[in-house]
Amino acid sequence: MGLEPGRLHFSWISSAESTKFARVAQEVTEAVKALGPNRHFLKEKAKVA
Amino acid sequence: MREYTDKIRQIARRLLEEGKVDRVIGFKKGSMPMMNEPCVIRRPQDADQLIWDGNCGINLANYLTGAKDKVGVVAKGCDSRNIVTHIIENKLDRDNVVVIGVPCQAMIDKRKIAAAVDGEISEVTETDDGKVVVRGNGFEKTFDRAETLQDNCAICVHRNPVICDEPVADPVPEQTDVDRYADIRAIDAMSDAERKAFFDDMFAECIRCYACRNACPLCYCPTCFVDESRPQWVGKGQDENDIRTFHFLRAYHCAGRCTDCGACERACPVGIKMRVLTRKLEKDCKELYGWEAGMSVDQRPPLDAYKPNDPDAFIK
Numbered sequence A: 001m002g003l004e005p006g007r008l009h010f011s012w013i014s015s016a017e018s019t020k021f022a023r024v025a026q027e028v029t030e031a032v033k034a035l036g037p038n039r040h041f042l043k044e045k046a047k048v049a
Numbered sequence B: 001m002r003e004y005t006d007k008i009r010q011i012a013r014r015l016l017e018e019g020k021v022d023r024v025i026g027f028k029k030g031s032m033p034m035m036n037e038p039c040v041i042r043r044p045q046d047a048d049q050l051i052w053d054g055n056c057g058i059n060l061a062n063y064l065t066g067a068k069d070k071v072g073v074v075a076k077g078c079d080s081r082n083i084v085t086h087i088i089e090n091k092l093d094r095d096n097v098v099v100i101g102v103p104c105q106a107m108i109d110k111r112k113i114a115a116a117v118d119g120e121i122s123e124v125t126e127t128d129d130g131k132v133v134v135r136g137n138g139f140e141k142t143f144d145r146a147e148t149l150q151d152n153c154a155i156c157v158h159r160n161p162v163i164c165d166e167p168v169a170d171p172v173p174e175q176t177d178v179d180r181y182a183d184i185r186a187i188d189a190m191s192d193a194e195r196k197a198f199f200d201d202m203f204a205e206c207i208r209c210y211a212c213r214n215a216c217p218l219c220y221c222p223t224c225f226v227d228e229s230r231p232q233w234v235g236k237g238q239d240e241n242d243i244r245t246f247h248f249l250r251a252y253h254c255a256g257r258c259t260d261c262g263a264c265e266r267a268c269p270v271g272i273k274m275r276v277l278t279r280k281l282e283k284d285c286k287e288l289y290g291w292e293a294g295m296s297v298d299q300r301p302p303l304d305a306y307k308p309n310d311p312d313a314f315i316k
């Protein structure tokens, strides 16, 4: 699809698992930050003549 | 093909005469070569309009969605699997439909034929010995039928209807030695950049006409996500990201449901081969869940059933 592996994450977290939620959020943020800014699937501003 | 046509007419006439159905959905000859039209027959005396040949690639299950009356429908293998999918998804009551089952001898590809001749085609006929004769102004060309098949028909492994009330002929032999996923594996093996370039190229010509969606029996939502404006999930223009979003999401909505009938590709005015998307999902469903869409009314599809041993390696 053009997105790099590691930019999209899935997890299953119950509403009772606050620590897991915090941990996963942190891991996802770090993993995505490490990849740098997204270059694919970006919509540029409409070109108006 | 002549026998198929005769038998379909005969069955349709009888069903209407006996009041078993209110209407029969089938094909009639189109006004252009290789373009048969879906048609609805309500009176026994009109049954002779029905025909069958290699140009019946449109999926008639598309016209059954939500039917409340008694309907007879002419169905190939793939169409019958879409009828099963309709039944599973509560879009159709099994008791309301009489399946006139056609053991399919594969459909011919109008684009392949048009590309193989110069000039406008005025007539295309299929012979009993497996040839396709194409005539136009000042030319006549004969092809082996096997070389003119639609891509999806060439790799089809379910030609015989899976549900059938009125068989049109004895079952045809199924193909067993086909590799359905050679091209999908090649795409899987591409690098990210190659794959992006592949899809950019594939969708470059898409004009967002949605013919592919409209031809598909699976796409029956009253308002499609692409047409919604509050919220607007996807932009409506030609931006490449919007085009890709439409195609990927459309394909995902068909996951575990697509029967590879090829109606989408057939309908596309610019010849986009979007079946690679649905076939990738078909391959995943088969490998992960051992699932093939529309094979039985008694089985729930993998996306609406939970099993403790469902693979979940992609979820943390």
Ligand code: SF4
Residues within 6 Å of the ligand: B059, B215, B216, B217, B218, B254, B257, B258, B259, B260, B261, B262, B263, B264, B265, B275, B278
């Ligand atoms: S996505 Fe295409 S091949 Fe699949 S069921 Fe719909 S029309 Fe047929």
Ligand code: SF4
Residues within 6 Å of the ligand: B205, B206, B207, B208, B209, B210, B211, B212, B213, B267, B268, B269, B270, B271, B272, B274
């Ligand atoms: S039918 Fe073809 S051109 Fe139209 S939206 Fe589908 S892929 Fe695009």
